[in-house]
Amino acid sequence: MKSSLTQPLLALGATLLLASSAAAAPQVDKTAVKAGTVITLTGEAIPDGVIVIEGGRVTAVGAASEVQIPWDATVIDQPGMVAFPGFVEAHAARGIDRPNETLDVAPFLDVKDSIDPVNFYFEEALRQGILTINVQQGNDTVVAGQGMVVKPFGMTVEQMMVKPRSGVKISAAPKRGKTRATQAQALRGAFDDLRMYLEEMVQRKKDGDDFDRREALYQGRELEGEAAKGKPLACSGWTIDGFERIPRGEVDEKREPLLRIVEGKLPVIMWCATPMDVHAALRVAEANGFTSTMTLALAPACWKAAPKIKESGCHVILAGLEDNELDPITGESVETFVPKVFHDAGIPFALMSTGDSNRSLWYQAARCVANGIPRADALAAVTTTPAKILGLTDRVGKLAKGADGHVVLFSGDPLDITSVVEHVILDGAHVYDRSKDVRVKQLFDGTRPPGTASDTSAEEEWPGDGDGPEDDDDETENKG
Amino acid sequence: MLTSLILSAAAAASGSSVPADGTSWTIHADKVYTSTGKVHESALIVVEGGKIRAITPGVEATRDALHAPVVTAGMVDASARLNSGTSSVEQSSEVTPLVSAEFGLDLYSPGWGRLARTGVTSAFITPLNQNCVGGMGTVVKTAGDRSIKARTVEGAPMLCGAIGSQPSQRNSSAFGRPTSFFNRRPTTRMGVEWEWRKSFFEAAQAKEPDDAQKVLLDALAGKVGVFVQAWATQDIRTAVFLKEEMAREGFGEMRLVIDAGAEAWREPAMLVRTNTSVILPPVPAQGRTTDGALMSVECARVLRDNGISFALSGHGASRLDIQAGLAMRGGLTREQALRAVTLTPAQLLGVDGRVGSVEAGKDADLILWNGEPFEATTRPVGVLIGGHLALDPR
């Protein structure tokens, strides 16, 4: 996928970010990135290190003195900069049209139909060094659609795609308009409905009714190869006798994702807004056999459910660093730094960026350090842990042989407040150069886009006493 | 009558003293940034009776000393906006110079604790900016006795108000059947400016100025500072032109401070020529803030490069130490960022006799950091206010 797409990637990379035109983009099969410090996240940082990327994959990482750079590689040499793997956003409901549908249960939807490649979110992600993003639907749902892991570069969704159908968003917190009771009922109902449907399929098969086969063909689904085979239900929560009789391709499209969820083949990201939601989430997951493939996305208040989460073994994604409560007796506000609770409980956690361009994932990780979490664990929360959650451990979140050829060059240590992303290499291609970032220039230097008000060289002076100053004075006097 | 409000506040403030039972501490820091430019290494700070008694560099930590890698002065938030909402501003009139912000203070609000714990030890409170001229601001310590008198720090008197869209927002046309006093002018930006100018003119031309007009006259003469909220360039320009017009009329030279000057970076020349200082608001998340003002982390640097005196502010919601860090991200040095949240706001508010730097004789308002201040990877772990521990590092 990488090398065949590199050229079109570059050709279409003439966005705001690059000054060079499509025609002038070089062919890049091999790239070597040299930096003053290389943070691999697999061990100690390497001073004067180099990363070699060939065919879009990292083929070597090490000290410059030890690694052989191919003679035909394009070398990016930045001795004053720090190379870093690129942040991984475990979950984001951004860069898409609207975050949720009005339907309660819609696992057949896919964000690939909603991702907008030119959405500002992706441009900003690149600028902040976030190179792997799990785009999911929003939290206002019962069972939402399937997400996709993308990289923030490309003119089409296919070009951006890293891993399709990366998981389903489910919410234990009530959808707008629902109470906790009706939400739980709807959630249970979705799986009960699946169960009933599968049982009916088996019954129909026993009765010799080939309704499901006709439906499948009518819906345009192929029933050949793998789709023609039937397998026993592999759900640890419940079972359907005789399900192996049913060719998998016959399962209704609308319910098929739910089937994959209960069989542990499609991961779940479960949104919880309160500690009570966590309990509801774990109950549903346990009943339907998908606890081991579920990640909990938590609002800050959920730190109170940490012991229960620890028992379950689930990973968590934290949407918010601080929980503020007013002590009912003293009236004082009590603040809890949420990631610390999970860190101390030994629960692996990932962080989320906010819409604030000054407080991206680097900031979230830095605040963890400020509040007593060791640097290695804080960095893991924005790199290796989300990579694990997304099933991309060997591909992203670290600089190691075999990983995707993504490197971010920072002007200093990534967690320093003055450090900024200077360059981004994505799949071996140099796709971002801050010195050419027009939007940054606009904001910081006050450079105006062409055709707008001119610069401050023509000073504005107070117009002074022109016509009618005497009138003004008279008026004021009379008013008195 | 109404004067008594102002006078009693001033009298109380001047009569207030450092708490007599000030706790005594010794604090050892690997580095002390004094805010004056001096940096002490491996220093011992002795606090007694709520004041800094002595700073001795180059000594080892004593066993009973509180220790921290870095100690700085407590931060002074020049626009903390922690007041009790609409009950802090007297909206029956658009120009109320005699109202004091201290009447809007609720010292039981949990916001004070939050400010204190994040290192803001002194906060400048103004009446809510719903009026053109809202009244007098006051500097208050963020922790200590729950008495306004004890917590007020007497400084330079500041007349506070706003120019822009905010003061006209609640007003509506007086045509038809007026149902409340909000059926009045101003309903536009120019109306707001008109209110200011009218008040100044009337005060200057009054044969026997009343108490409110006396305050306005002092403001015109520069004896009382004028602290005006002006987010957008057009509003900052209006404020500066107002000052220049008053000077040209011969009414005096105002001491102008622009609060929430988010777009001060656009036309710095007019601020330089009128010697206007700026308080910067928190940096917005995506470029634009109130009144459509465009602001980035680099604004502080632009003001520095133009030699404009500026301070940073948190508006109660944003952490001031992170604002200082973002200003560094925009190009300030750590020393400059530190000044912008300690000594400079103290000087602008006239309280630098008591707070704003780590020097013997000043109030023991100190922050103990767990590393270099203003980094995203560090935070205050200990805070002293008047010698009392508002945040315990132990």
Add this chain to the structure above:
Amino acid sequence: MLISCLIAAAPLLGATAAEDAYALRASHVHVGDGQVVLDAFVVIEDGAVKSVSNNAPRGVRVVEVDGHIAPGFIGLRETIGAGGENEERTRKSTPNADLSFAFDPTSPYWHGLVAEGVTTVLMPAGSSQIAGGQAAIVSPAAGKVLKRNAVVTLGLSRSSLGSSTAPTSYAGLYAHLGEQFAAAPEGSPLAAAKTGEVPVMMRAVTRTEVARALDFAVAHGLKGALLGAPEADDLVEEIKAAGLSVVFESKAAPASSKDVVKSALALAKAEVPFAFTSDAASQGPLGMRMQAAACMRAGLDAGAALRAMTGDAARIAGVGETHGTIAPGRAADLVVWSGPPTDLTSRVHSVYAGGNLVHSAHAHGAHQ
């Protein structure tokens, strides 16, 4: 019907009955200052209490009552019987208003109050006014005004601020009030309040409002009580130093009632007088007794709880010399209870006002 006739007729009856002295004998007489006299005779003559003792009086008709005798409750804020006439809505301050004009003796509401043991009522101005006027002391049973211009009521809480009428800020409120006091001519109610002749009742709810009210009272030499102040326990020293008492608004909701309980205990400990209002939301005097019971449950002794509804309440209302306790010279406003008056299971048997029997539960069956 019957009872209102009784009340109306009482003055007439009283003309002859008052001359006859008589005595009530009961197993317990709660004096209203904390003391309880056992097996006592209360001698009543001319509408006033003549004596309280264990010795049987000579030459006087003795009525044996089955129960406890206690002073009638002082209802420290009753406005329903005023029919909304106590709140002037066009102006924030009407300091010269005499709220006795808001008293409607024919209101059917008074009957229920008397049946719950309230014999004397203070009628203050509504809480949305800054200087609402002088409260009157009335006797709902007798249907007459006992004392005009008894207490100056001041509203210093958020309810007194307007959203589209002046003042909208605390600064404006105090400026306005300061002006009213400064401009008050000699002999006017506010001037009398400044010399301490007439007590004030200042409504302030949050701790900051209470602190400001205390500062104002001290600055102007005002005496009297704070109304509201559920978190008074935070400011006990300041309240004591200012020489003020506190009237708590009886609360039905447990959350807000808890604060009052804490504060009442703190004030009891610091020997600062306090009382409860009788207009608990939708529950009337029963709510007041429940608030007192909540305090007792937390440790307040019964005597102090009763004082808060009788003796101290009367003193706060400025009628401590004549009402609120069963002692020689005081008005014979008594209630006969089936048990201790602070016990929630006790019911009213009969009520005497000015020596006249104005209510008897038996005449009306079990209806309470």
